[in-house]
Amino acid sequence: MSRSSGQEGLPRLGPVLNANQKQTRADDSSTISHRPADIILLGLFFGIAAGAAEVAFRLFAYSVLNRSFLKQGWNIVWAVPLAHLLLFGMLGLLLALMWIRWRGDRLLYIALVGFVAIGVFAVLLNYQRFHLIARALLSLGIAIQAGGFLARHPNGFRRLVRMVTLPAIGLVVITASAFRAKDAVSERRANANLGSARASAPNVVLIVMDVVRAADVSLYGYERQTTPNLERFAQQSVVFDNAISTSPWTLPSHASMFTGHYPHELSADWNEPLDDAFPTLAERMRDHGYVTGGFVGNYFYGMPEYGLNRGFIHYESRRVNLATVMNASAFGSRLVRVFNQFANRYRRPEMRRAETINHRVLDWLPRRSTRPFFIFVNYIDAHLPYDPPPPYDLKFTLTEPPARGHRRGQRATESEVRGLRDAYDGAIAYEDEQLAALLRGLKRRGQLANTVVIITSDHGEEFGEHGWVTHGNGLYLPAVHVPLLVSYPGRIPGGIRVTDRITLRDLPATVVDLAGLGAEETFPGRSLSVHWDSTRTTAYGARSPLLLEVNPYQGEPVWYAGAKGKMHSIISGKYHYIVNGDEREELYDIVSDPWEKTDLSGLPDNRRALMDLRAALSAAMNESSRTRATSANEFR
Amino acid sequence: MYIGPDTVVPFASALAAIAGFALMFWRRLVGAVRLAASAVKRRFSNTDPER
Numbered sequence: 001m002s003r004s005s006g007q008e009g010l011p012r013l014g015p016v017l018n019a020n021q022k023q024t025r026a027d028d029s030s031t032i033s034h035r036p037a038d039i040i041l042l043g044l045f046f047g048i049a050a051g052a053a054e055v056a057f058r059l060f061a062y063s064v065l066n067r068s069f070l071k072q073g074w075n076i077v078w079a080v081p082l083a084h085l086l087l088f089g090m091l092g093l094l095l096a097l098m099w100i101r102w103r104g105d106r107l108l109y110i111a112l113v114g115f116v117a118i119g120v121f122a123v124l125l126n127y128q129r130f131h132l133i134a135r136a137l138l139s140l141g142i143a144i145q146a147g148g149f150l151a152r153h154p155n156g157f158r159r160l161v162r163m164v165t166l167p168a169i170g171l172v173v174i175t176a177s178a179f180r181a182k183d184a185v186s187e188r189r190a191n192a193n194l195g196s197a198r199a200s201a202p203n204v205v206l207i208v209m210d211v212v213r214a215a216d217v218s219l220y221g222y223e224r225q226t227t228p229n230l231e232r233f234a235q236q237s238v239v240f241d242n243a244i245s246t247s248p249w250t251l252p253s254h255a256s257m258f259t260g261h262y263p264h265e266l267s268a269d270w271n272e273p274l275d276d277a278f279p280t281l282a283e284r285m286r287d288h289g290y291v292t293g294g295f296v297g298n299y300f301y302g303m304p305e306y307g308l309n310r311g312f313i314h315y316e317s318r319r320v321n322l323a324t325v326m327n328a329s330a331f332g333s334r335l336v337r338v339f340n341q342f343a344n345r346y347r348r349p350e351m352r353r354a355e356t357i358n359h360r361v362l363d364w365l366p367r368r369s370t371r372p373f374f375i376f377v378n379y380i381d382a383h384l385p386y387d388p389p390p391p392y393d394l395k396f397t398l399t400e401p402p403a404r405g406h407r408r409g410q411r412a413t414e415s416e417v418r419g420l421r422d423a424y425d426g427a428i429a430y431e432d433e434q435l436a437a438l439l440r441g442l443k444r445r446g447q448l449a450n451t452v453v454i455i456t457s458d459h460g461e462e463f464g465e466h467g468w469v470t471h472g473n474g475l476y477l478p479a480v481h482v483p484l485l486v487s488y489p490g491r492i493p494g495g496i497r498v499t500d501r502i503t504l505r506d507l508p509a510t511v512v513d514l515a516g517l518g519a520e521e522t523f524p525g526r527s528l529s530v531h532w533d534s535t536r537t538t539a540y541g542a543r544s545p546l547l548l549e550v551n552p553y554q555g556e557p558v559w560y561a562g563a564k565g566k567m568h569s570i571i572s573g574k575y576h577y578i579v580n581g582d583e584r585e586e587l588y589d590i591v592s593d594p595w596e597k598t599d600l601s602g603l604p605d606n607r608r609a610l611m612d613l614r615a616a617l618s619a620a621m622n623e624s625s626r627t628r629a630t631s632a633n634e635f636r
Numbered sequence: 637m638y639i640g641p642d643t644v645v646p647f648a649s650a651l652a653a654i655a656g657f658a659l660m661f662w663r664r665l666v667g668a669v670r671l672a673a674s675a676v677k678r679r680f681s682n683t684d685p686e687r
Contacts, residue, residue: 135652137660138653
């Protein structure tokens with residue numbers, strides 16, 4: 001191929017540049033004097049420009065259009081430009097290599113149009129109101145016009161690139177460093193401002209095994225040995241055989257565990273963070289002199305912007321690496337997704353394995369401190385896609401490679417469900433091992449003796465019992481029946497099994513009770529201590545209703561139960577009564593039918609039970625709604 | 637008539653796509669419009685009996 005002389009002009013690429021343009025360009029100095037370094041700089045310039053445009057668009061959407069909250073917080077002001085710098089820098093490098101061989105106006109024009117097109121498309125990816133193809137066409141149209149304009153003014157443009165790019169890169173680096181420093185400073189300041197803690201106040205460790213259902217835990221009789229360590233730990237704990245979460249998915253369930261309120265009283269929903277209407281457990285612990293730390297594997301609903309970080313002096317919810325920086329931009333996150341699909345990688349780059357979380361906890365925790373600590377740990381390994389590390393990936397399956405991924409909304413065949421459950425069970429076994437490792441680590445450091453340890457899950461998982469795999473789309477027991485163990489050496493007797501059904505909304509009331517924070521610091525609900533200490537039954541009032549709720553997730557397939565609208569249910573006695581979004585009622589005898597296969601609501605014999613349960617559900621909803629009105633005003 | 641995000645998306649997408657095409661072939665488009673305009677103008681000036 002012959003090398004372009006640079007005097008041949010630009011128009012071969014298309015009709016955009018006409019004779020007049022050629023004349024204008026010829027009057028200006030030639031673009032051929034660019035060096036490869038200039039091409040890289042050009043890429044970085046467009047990286048900065050695209051990053052700034054995306055940040056501006058997202059801030060505009062957040063503040064003016066009020067379409068959503070900032071899902072990655074203010075960190076987007078450095079992370080998004082950095083993601084674009086990396087992307088456009090790579091493209092610039094590629095073009096610089098091409099420039100050595102094929103330098104010429106045509107290549108420069110292609111670069112300009114390409115950079116502008118990708119930049120505009122990257123911004124438009126944040127705007128879902130246009131179809132993807134429409135966004136691509138619009139980007140290309142704008143790029144051809146802008147590319148033509150810039151090609152006609154090479155000298156002025158080159159001056160702009162040289163003047164702006166390096167200072168802007170410096171600004172991004174300084175901003176990123178400032179954000180990191182700010183976190184460290186506010187943590188140090190919060191620690192310094194802690195009030196005095198009660199003498200001999202116990203430490204509290206709350207471990208949430210995200211998505212682990214009781215049905216797949218060998219402690220509860222599952223035939224596979226998924227949790228041998230939990231079984232050992234049960235000998236020194238109170239084990240709740242029938243713990244029920246308040247919702248079948250992460251955010252509202254955690255929000256209940258942190259505030260003692262039911263999901264309908266809270267703001268937390270699919271696209272809404274937990275607001276500050278009610279105090280959280282971590283806030284109360286911090287106010288009583290506790291050092292508080294959150295180490296969260298759930299990289300999405302666990303991110304600080306969803307509000308679960310409130311009260312934690314130290315909070316970590318995602319890894320920071322090349323892929324997570326790329327993920328900050330809409331375009332970068334799509335590239336990462338495509339790369340992962342291509343490379344057959346299932347784990348999201350932000351995800352931290354339980355082992356890493358353990359290291360982070362033990363690294364952060366002061367070895368010698370006079371203060372008690374409250375640590376919240378969330379393991380995410382049993383969440384789709386199930387991808388436990390070896391040997392747990394093959395612990396319960398002979399299929400290689402083991403099943404891992406399942407697209408939400410997809411129907412799974414029986415063999416697929418079996419494969420997925422094999423992988424899920426392997427992930428539970430991995431978490432069980434890591435849980436034991438964390439407790440061993442604490443014990444080695446002598447930090448387990450005066451410590452309340454609570455192990456539970458936020459919700460379960462369905463494996464085809466009602467037609468789907470996953471959670472958050474129905475209120476059946478597989479998605480809400482979770483493990484729960486409470487241990488406090490020397491204070492709580494070990495080896496006790498509680499068969500009463502309890503709700504996880506009682507956890508914060510239990511923690512402040514065990515930590516001895518005083519009666520004025522109570523949370524809604526009732527301390528679970530009444531189940532191992534019968535002398536407390538009267539003092540702690542009425543038991544919490546077993547209310548369950550889920551709101552529909554936008555775009556769910558219609559065959560999901562939760563797609564029809566808000567679902568509510570209540571468990572009372574042997575019955576589970578469910579009201580679907582379309583007002584259809586279901587009734588199950590969960591003692592004789594724990595998988596809820598036979599709907600009894602149509603049987604005439606159950607009319608009386610139905611009437612009672614309707615009244616119970618209505619009363620429970622109204623009662624807790626009144627609580628919201630009172631408490632919200634109180635803490636405002 | 638119901639107007640909401642789901643009904644607006646196809647309309648907005650069509651407009652965006654048309655705008656994209658127009659920008660891509662802007663000069664041809666302007667050229668074609670000019671050509672058409674001058675043809676119309678010529679035709680009217682030819683048929684005007686007063687001229």
